[in-house]
Amino acid sequence: MSEEIKLMKGNEAIAHAAIRCGCDGYFGYPITPQSEVLETLMEVEPWKTTGMNVLQAESEVAAINMVYGGAGTGKKVMTSSSSPGVSLKQEGVSYLAGAELPALIVNVMRGGPGLGTIQPSQADYFQTVKGGGHGDYKLIALAPASVQEMADFVGLAFDLAFKYRNPAIILADGVIGQMMEKVVLPPFKARRTDEEIVKECPWAAVGKPKNRERNVITSLELDPAVMEERNIHLQEKYKTIEANEVRYEEIQCEDAEYLLVAFGSSARICQKAVEVARAQGIKVGLLRPITLWPFPSKIIAKYADQVKAMLSVELNAGQMVEDVRLAVNGKVKVEHFGRLGGIVYTPDEIIEAMKTKIM
Amino acid sequence: MTIEDIIKPENLVYKKPDLMNDRPMHYCPGCSHGVVHKLIGEVLEEMDVVEDTIGITPVGCAVFAYNYLDIDWEEAAHGRAPAMAVAIKRLRPNKLVFTYQGDGDLAAIGTAETIHACNRGDSITIIFVNNGIYGMTGGQMAPTTLEGMKTATCPYGRNVKLNGYPLKITNLLKELDGTCYVTRQSVHTAAAVRKAKKAIRKAFENNLNQKGVSVVEIVSTCNSGWKMTPDQSNKWMEENMFPAYPLGDLKDTTI
Ligand SMILES: Cc1ncc(C[n+]2csc(CCOP(=O)(O)OP(=O)(O)O)c2C)c(N)n1
Ligand code: SF4
Ligand SMILES: [Mg+2]
Numbered sequence: 001m002s003e004e005i006k007l008m009k010g011n012e013a014i015a016h017a018a019i020r021c022g023c024d025g026y027f028g029y030p031i032t033p034q035s036e037v038l039e040t041l042m043e044v045e046p047w048k049t050t051g052m053n054v055l056q057a058e059s060e061v062a063a064i065n066m067v068y069g070g071a072g073t074g075k076k077v078m079t080s081s082s083s084p085g086v087s088l089k090q091e092g093v094s095y096l097a098g099a100e101l102p103a104l105i106v107n108v109m110r111g112g113p114g115l116g117t118i119q120p121s122q123a124d125y126f127q128t129v130k131g132g133g134h135g136d137y138k139l140i141a142l143a144p145a146s147v148q149e150m151a152d153f154v155g156l157a158f159d160l161a162f163k164y165r166n167p168a169i170i171l172a173d174g175v176i177g178q179m180m181e182k183v184v185l186p187p188f189k190a191r192r193t194d195e196e197i198v199k200e201c202p203w204a205a206v207g208k209p210k211n212r213e214r215n216v217i218t219s220l221e222l223d224p225a226v227m228e229e230r231n232i233h234l235q236e237k238y239k240t241i242e243a244n245e246v247r248y249e250e251i252q253c254e255d256a257e258y259l260l261v262a263f264g265s266s267a268r269i270c271q272k273a274v275e276v277a278r279a280q281g282i283k284v285g286l287l288r289p290i291t292l293w294p295f296p297s298k299i300i301a302k303y304a305d306q307v308k309a310m311l312s313v314e315l316n317a318g319q320m321v322e323d324v325r326l327a328v329n330g331k332v333k334v335e336h337f338g339r340l341g342g343i344v345y346t347p348d349e350i351i352e353a354m355k356t357k358i359m
Numbered sequence: 360m361t362i363e364d365i366i367k368p369e370n371l372v373y374k375k376p377d378l379m380n381d382r383p384m385h386y387c388p389g390c391s392h393g394v395v396h397k398l399i400g401e402v403l404e405e406m407d408v409v410e411d412t413i414g415i416t417p418v419g420c421a422v423f424a425y426n427y428l429d430i431d432w433e434e435a436a437h438g439r440a441p442a443m444a445v446a447i448k449r450l451r452p453n454k455l456v457f458t459y460q461g462d463g464d465l466a467a468i469g470t471a472e473t474i475h476a477c478n479r480g481d482s483i484t485i486i487f488v489n490n491g492i493y494g495m496t497g498g499q500m501a502p503t504t505l506e507g508m509k510t511a512t513c514p515y516g517r518n519v520k521l522n523g524y525p526l527k528i529t530n531l532l533k534e535l536d537g538t539c540y541v542t543r544q545s546v547h548t549a550a551a552v553r554k555a556k557k558a559i560r561k562a563f564e565n566n567l568n569q570k571g572v573s574v575v576e577i578v579s580t581c582n583s584g585w586k587m588t589p590d591q592s593n594k595w596m597e598e599n600m601f602p603a604y605p606l607g608d609l610k611d612t613t614i
Contacts, residue, residue: 057475061439062475208429
């Protein structure tokens with residue numbers, strides 16, 4: 001069968017990919033610029049075909065706790081929102097991480113702080129990779145840079161979430177969510193049967209049969225010695241994820257003298273900037289982190305031995321640049337270039353920033 | 360007659376349900392929570408539905424209910440149990456899904472989740488232990504704290520000018536189209552315990568028969584928070600709590 005190519009928005013791709021990857025349930029609350037995820041699901045009515053549940057919750061708080069409840073029974077469940085809504089979800093996200101439940105959260109970022117703007121932004125980087133909610137936890141964070149990746153990362157995020165019993169997040173932004181591009185949707189994968197779920201998730205709370213102990217989904221432990229053990233276990237799991245799941249893309253880096261580091265929509269614009277700068281004779285490359293956590297620190301450290309300087313290009317006031325600097329550890333100059341409040345830079349602005357900040 | 364002559368199976372008049380394990384309970388002596396746990400255990404056992412039951416514990420004194428009843432549990436964030444229950448019921452419609460919540464959990468921080476779950480009408484059961492106080496955190500004012508009642512955060516008694524009125528949330532829930540059975544019970548006497556058990560059984564049956572939301576409020580004591588002996592608490596509850604929260608069925612669409 002020839003590949004089916006469709007034209008759609010990033011948000012629509014998320015919805016279609018969810019249905020196709022065997023997702024059991026979606027719980028969400030409308031907010032621009034991601035409302036098309038819920039709208040598309042309600043239009044497609046997947047409960048009539050794959051049996052996937054879709055529910056408009058009364059709030060993002062309820063939505064994330066619906067995800068928590070569903071995930072605790074081993075189901076493949078997700079939610080999506082945009083920045084203010086994702087802030088509301090943070091307690092639930094921390095509970096998911098603490099109880100080690102697999103789930104998918106999608107954040108189609110908009111500008112903040114506060115109600116901010118509905119225009120695109122990447123200012124939730126810190127919230128995504130440094131915690132967001134309370135406690136020492138990590139989310140597996142994927143940053144799509146195209147509508148195709150919006151579709152592809154839904155299945156990938158679920159696979160990683162179940163592999164490690166850890167919530168995963170897709171950190172997109174208003175540009176990726178709203179723009180239309182060609183996309184090849186993933187093939188349909190059947191939802192798991194209840195028997196398959198019990199096999200894959202022996203920890204799930206599904207009703208206690210006589211032949212096993214009760215399953216309890218909880219993050220609570222009052223004995224500090226046991227709680228420390230639990231935390232150490234989490235940290236060990238995070239180390240394994242850091243060792244195995246780093247993903248990134250290198251664009252024209254082989255001979256680069258300067259390196260741009262950018263994710264999501266910024267990486268798309270930087271790619272054009274690299275093209276234009278190279279035509280002007282500037283040897284610049286682009287490193288695009290695909291996983292924001294685990295962060296591609298090693299490869300960035302490697303380029304610190306090759307390039308003269310790096311520029312972290314982000315639609316924020318300078319967030320990922322801190323992780324780039326940590327990776328580079330002072331070896332070369334690392335600067336930040338950003339636009340704020342929903343303004344998106346042009347490739348020329350990025351080249352200009354390169355010239356003034358790192359050349 | 361020796362003790363062995365007395366302790367024989369045929370002389371057994373009272374026992375705890377097998378579902379209830381032997382772990383020492385953390386509840387204060389005289390607390391209502393333990394009795395309500397026992398009733399849930401008995402009903403689940405009698406209905407023989409443990410394999411299909413998922414309970415959700417609250418944040419509150421009953422957070423550790425999962426340590427005492429040998430069923431599958433999920434432990435909620437404070438107030439969010441009804442949202443979890445709705446999702447679980449949608450994803451696993453044949454399961455008996457119930458929440459167990461205190462008054463702070465259900466009627467303060469979780470009010471939105473409570474109301475929307477009761478309005479949506481998925482067949483879940485809410486066991487609501489209303490002791491008029493925040494037991495777990497050391498006896499602060501709850502939404503259900505009575506006017507004039509003293510707590511750590513209304514040390515001179517609840518003043519409605521300052522704190523608003525006691526929230527009769529169950530009266531509100533009965534108005535919602537998604538609820539099929541709303542009842543108010545207590546567990547302070549043997550007769551009350553028997554009635555409460557019947558109510559819980561009915562609520563669980565509604566759950567499996569997909570009738571809608573059943574809410575069983577148990578007007579309860581918190582002798583530690585109320586700073587009374589268990590006996591005084593029961594009397595105080597009868598004299599003060601029952602007039603504000605009268606016992607009986609508030610709604611039953613299943614008959
Ligand atoms: C988000 C959040 N806020 C506050 C608390 C602190 N807290 C724990 S239990 C509780 C009140 C519980 O009271 P209630 O629901 O009436 O249960 P009871 O202990 O009386 O049975 C509070 C405020 C918390 N754990 N989480
Ligand atoms: S503090 Fe109150 S509610 Fe909590 S266990 Fe003691 S008596 Fe029961
Ligand atoms: Mg209480």
